[in-house]
Amino acid sequence: MQISRRTFVKDSVLGTVAAAAMHLPSEKGFAASPSAVPGKLRFGANYVPRKGWWYCWQDWDQAAIIEDLKGIRDLGLDHIRMQCLWSLFQPGINYVSESTLERLHLLLDAADAADLDVEVTVLNGWMSGLQYMPSWVLPVKVKSEGHPDKGNVFIDREVIEAEKLLFQKLAKSVGQHRRFLGFDIGNELGVLQGISNPVTTPQADAWGREVLAYCDQIAPGKFHVNGADDSHWFADFGFSRQNLANSGAATVVHCYVFFTGALDHYQYSDLGSLHLAAYMVDLAYAYQKDLRRRVWVEEVGTSAEWMPQSYLPEFMEHTVRNIVNTGKSWGVTWWSSHDIDPNIKGFDSLEYTLGLLDFQNQPKATGRKFAALAGEYRRTPPEIPDHPVALVIPDYGLSHQTWPPDWTYGKAYMDLAEQGKRPTIVLESRAHDEEYLKARGIRELVPLARQKASLLPRSAHVPRLELK
Numbered sequence: 001m002q003i004s005r006r007t008f009v010k011d012s013v014l015g016t017v018a019a020a021a022m023h024l025p026s027e028k029g030f031a032a033s034p035s036a037v038p039g040k041l042r043f044g045a046n047y048v049p050r051k052g053w054w055y056c057w058q059d060w061d062q063a064a065i066i067e068d069l070k071g072i073r074d075l076g077l078d079h080i081r082m083q084c085l086w087s088l089f090q091p092g093i094n095y096v097s098e099s100t101l102e103r104l105h106l107l108l109d110a111a112d113a114a115d116l117d118v119e120v121t122v123l124n125g126w127m128s129g130l131q132y133m134p135s136w137v138l139p140v141k142v143k144s145e146g147h148p149d150k151g152n153v154f155i156d157r158e159v160i161e162a163e164k165l166l167f168q169k170l171a172k173s174v175g176q177h178r179r180f181l182g183f184d185i186g187n188e189l190g191v192l193q194g195i196s197n198p199v200t201t202p203q204a205d206a207w208g209r210e211v212l213a214y215c216d217q218i219a220p221g222k223f224h225v226n227g228a229d230d231s232h233w234f235a236d237f238g239f240s241r242q243n244l245a246n247s248g249a250a251t252v253v254h255c256y257v258f259f260t261g262a263l264d265h266y267q268y269s270d271l272g273s274l275h276l277a278a279y280m281v282d283l284a285y286a287y288q289k290d291l292r293r294r295v296w297v298e299e300v301g302t303s304a305e306w307m308p309q310s311y312l313p314e315f316m317e318h319t320v321r322n323i324v325n326t327g328k329s330w331g332v333t334w335w336s337s338h339d340i341d342p343n344i345k346g347f348d349s350l351e352y353t354l355g356l357l358d359f360q361n362q363p364k365a366t367g368r369k370f371a372a373l374a375g376e377y378r379r380t381p382p383e384i385p386d387h388p389v390a391l392v393i394p395d396y397g398l399s400h401q402t403w404p405p406d407w408t409y410g411k412a413y414m415d416l417a418e419q420g421k422r423p424t425i426v427l428e429s430r431a432h433d434e435e436y437l438k439a440r441g442i443r444e445l446v447p448l449a450r451q452k453a454s455l456l457p458r459s460a461h462v463p464r465l466e467l468k
Contacts, residue, residue, distance in 0.1 A: 040378070040381070041324065041329065041330075041331055041332070041377050041378075041381075041382070042078055042079055042330060042331025042332075042333075043076070043077050043078060043079075043331060043332055043333075043370070043373070043374035043377070043378075044077050044078060044079035044080055044081065044116075044117075044331065044332075044333040044334070045072055045075075045077055045080055045081075045333060045334050045335075045336060045337035045356055046080070046081045046082075046083075046298075046299060046333055046334065046335045046336045046337060047068070047069075047072070047080040047081065047082045047083075047336070047337045047338075048336040048337055048338050048339075048340060048355065049064065049065065049068055049338070050064065050068055050338045050339075050341060050359055050361065051064040051068075051341070052341070052344070053340055053341065053344050054083050054085050054127075055085075055344075057084075057085055057088045057089070057100050057103060058088060060103045060106070062106055062110065065106070065107055065110045066110045066113065066114075067361060068337070068338060068361065069110050069111055069113070069114040069116060070114055071337075071338070071357050071361040071362075071363075072114065072116060072337050072356075072357070073114040073115055073116060074363075075356060075357075075363060075367055075370065075371040075374070076371050076374045076375050076378070077116065077370075077371075077374060078115075078116065078117060078374075079116055079117040079118065079119065079181060079331075079333070080111065080116050080117075080118055080119070080333075080337065081118075081119040081121060081184065081227075081298065081333050082107065082118060082119070082120060082121065083121045083124050083127055083187060084100070084104070084120065084121060084122050084124055084170075085124055085127075085132050086122070086123050086124050086125050086132055086133065086134055086166075087125075087132045087133060087134045087135075088100055088132075089101075089122075089166060089170075090134055090162070090165075090166045091134060091135070092134075092136065093134075093136040093158070093159070093162045094162065094165065096165065096166055096169040101169060101170065101173040102173075104120070104170070104173060104174055105173050105174055105177065108174050108177045108179045108180060111179045112177075112178060112179045116179065117179050117180075117181045118177075118179050118180060118181055119181045119182060119183075119184050119223065119225075119333075120170065120174065120180065120181075120182070120183055120184065121183075121184040121186070121187050121227055122166065122167060122170060122183055122184065122185055122186060123153070123163060123166075123185060123186035123187070123189065124186065124187045125137070125153065125186070125189075125192055126187060126188050126189070126191045126192055127187050127188070128347055128348075128351050129347060129348045129351060130346065130347070131192075131196065133196070136151065136159070136162070137151045137152070137153055137156075137159055137197075138151040138152055138153070138196050138197050139195075139196040139197075152197050152198075152199070153189070153192060153197045153207075154189075154193070154197055154199040154203055154204055154207040155197075155199060155203055155207075160207070160210070160211075163211065164211070164214050167183065167185075167211070167214060167215060167218060168218055170183070171183075171215075171218040171219045175218065175219040175222075180219075180222065181222065181223045182215070182219065182222035182223030182224045182225065182249065183215045183219065183222070183224045183225075184224075184225050184226070184227040184252075184298070185208070185211050185212060185215065185224070185225070185226050185227070185248075186226070186227060187227050188227065188228065188229035188254065189226070189227075189228060189229075189238075189239075190228055190229045190231045190232055190237070190238045190239060190402070191229055191231070193237070193238040193239075194231065194237070194238070194402050199238065201236070201237070201238065201239070201240050204238045204239045204240075204243075205239060205240055205242075205243040208226050208239055208243055208244075208247055209243070209247055212224055212225075212226065212247050212248050222249075223249045223250065224248050224249055225248040225249055225250055225251075225252050225296065225298070226239065226244060226247065226248050226252060227252050227254075227298055227299075228244055228252055228254070229254050229259075230253070230254050230255070230256070230259055230260045230280070230405070231402040231405070232244060233253065233280055233283055233284065234260060234261070234398065234399075234402070234405035234406050234407070234410075235398050235399050235400060235401060235402045235405065235406055236396055236397070236398045236399070236400050237400060237401075237402050241283075241284070241287045242287055242395070244284070244287070245284055245285075245286075245287035245288045245289075245293075246287070246288060246289050246290075250293065250294050250295065250296045250330050251284040251285070251287075251288060251293065251294075251295045251296065252295075252296050252298045253277070253280040253281060253284050253295060253296070253297055253298065254298060254299040254300070255276055255277035255280050255297060255299070255300045255319075256299070256300070256301065256302075257273045257276055257302065257306060258303070258306050260276060260280075260405050261404050261405040261407065262276045262410075263306060264404065265407055265410075265411065266414075268306060268307035268311065268315065269307070269311065269314075269315070271414060271417055271418055272410075272411075272414040273315075274315065274318040274319060274322060275322050275413075275414060275417055276319070276410075277297055277300050277319050277322065277323050278319075278322035278323055278325065278326050279410055279413050279414070280297075281295045281297065281323060281326045281328050281329055282326055282328070282387075282413070282423070282424050282425045283409065283410075283413075283425055285326070285328045285424075285425070286393070286424075286425040286426055286427050286430075287427065291439060291440065294328065294329060294330035295326075295328050295329050295330065296329070296330040296331060296333070297323055297329055297331070297332045297333065298333050299333065299335045300319060300323075300332060300333075300334060300335065301334055301335035301336065301354050302315050302316065302319075302354075302366075303350040303353065303354060304353065305349065305350045306350075312365065312366050313365045313366055313368075313369040316334075316366055316369050316370060316373075317369055317373065320332055320370075320373050321373075324377065324382050324384075325382070325384065325385055325422075326384075326387070326424075327382075327384035327387075334356055334366075334370055335354055336354045336355050336356070337355060337356055337357060338355040338356070338357045338358070338359065338361070339352060339353050339354070339355035339357070339358050339359045339364075340352045340353075340355075340359075341359060342359070355367075356370055385422055386422065386441055387422045387423065387424040387440075387441065387442070388422070388441060388442060388443040388444055389416060389421045389422065389423050389424070389442070389443075389444045389446060390423065390424045390425060390426040390437075390440075390442045390444070390445055390446065391409070391412055391413050391416060391423050391424070391425050391426070391446050391448060392425075392426050392427075392428055392431045392445050392446065392447045392448060393409050393412075393425060393426075393427060393428065393448050394427075394428050394448070395427050395428060395429050408448070409425070409448065412446075412448050412449065413425065416446060423446075424440070424442065426440075426442060426445065431445055
């Protein structure tokens with residue numbers, strides 16, 4: 001079964017890079033987390049240890065971790081996102097490993113020495129194309145006859161209480177650490193919803209709200225998020241877009257031209273590929289009720305299996321600049337920090353070479369480019385171009401299947417960008433809210449064609465609604 005990973009323009013406007021980040025008013029009744037309001041752009045990496053990958057939790061080498069994080073620091077980055085392996089941290093339903101908790105604290109100590117903040121990703125039953133599930137949850141746990149939800153990560157109350165136990169233990173260990181940004185409650189949990197832990201959208205949303213609220217309770221004021229994969233932004237499936245865009249401290253997007261199906265519609269150097277991440281930021285922002293809330297590009301990366309090796313730095317530069325030019329992003333966290341040790345078998349081939357740094361901890365061409373971009377934006381905050389044209393999309397209405405990804409909205413957005421517009425996105429439910437449109441600087445609305453944009457001829461006329 002083919003799934004996205006994780007079921008595994010060129011800049012239309014490069015814009016000048018010069019003044020201050022965009023500030024927008026908050027909608028009445030909503031207040032953004034202090035961590036999520038507009039401010040300096042953050043640049044970081046999804047940390048992948050060179051020695052032992054994340055199996056290193058069992059065979060800890062603090063010196064190797066310190067060396068890795070110094071390499072990330074030397075790129076001029078300011079944070080990492082790291083991964084707990086759920087099966088190692090919580091092998092039993094009421095048993096959390098003390099040794100892994102101690103090692104997590106050591107990792108944050110090493111990050112402090114390297115001047116890096118740390119987002120701790122917790123329920124990692126899925127990562128890099130493989131499942132890492134404890135024995136007491138599905139699919140490892142044998143289903144009980146008459147109790148189909150037994151062991152389900154999102155539904156079984158006994159399992160949910162056990163998850164809270166893990167968060168509680170983690171908060172006690174690192175919640176007060178000066179480098180602790182917050183909890184990412186789980187890595188790409190939509191994959192589990194699709195392949196091993198089925199759940200309805202109301203059930204998924206209720207679970208996400210409950211766990212994030214618990215994180216706020218045990219570690220208040222921190223940057224807690226739901227690190228959902230791309231499937232929810234290209235399908236009406238699992239977590240709703242409304243939930244992802246209005247719970248936690250920021251909205252998360254994971255943007256890969258392969259896993260989202262962008263390369264099925266565009267060449268790697270086409271505008272549609274180079275604007276994928278910007279499109280996902282704009283799409284996520286459209287669902288947010290608080291205009292000050294930021295969208296975190298928590299994962300973005302590329303592979304020589306998808307495009308020529310020599311083009312990777314150029315692809316990165318276009319992608320990052322397009323993200324920045326939306327004016328809506330908290331930051332960009334590249335996947336990944338380091339290449340994977342080729343002696344560790346079992347991953348898909350592309351997973352081994354996604355690093356900014358090679359297996360010798362030396363910057364690759366993409367690492368040097370990312371460092372240059374981070375340095376540029378740190379020295380000179382970006383001047384955000386206007387986005388006066390908005391594509392109007394239904395609040396719901398994408399496919400209920402996660403594969404192939406539904407590009408109905410995406411194709412229409414890219415068509416506008418190819419016309420030289422700087423599009424953004426508005427939901428139909430907000431399209432007549434003049435105060436909202438004014439606050440976003442939107443002066444022209446473009447209704448989504450009622451048939452799929454991919455079926456429209458290039459010359460097709462799209463009716464426009466002018467705002468007075």
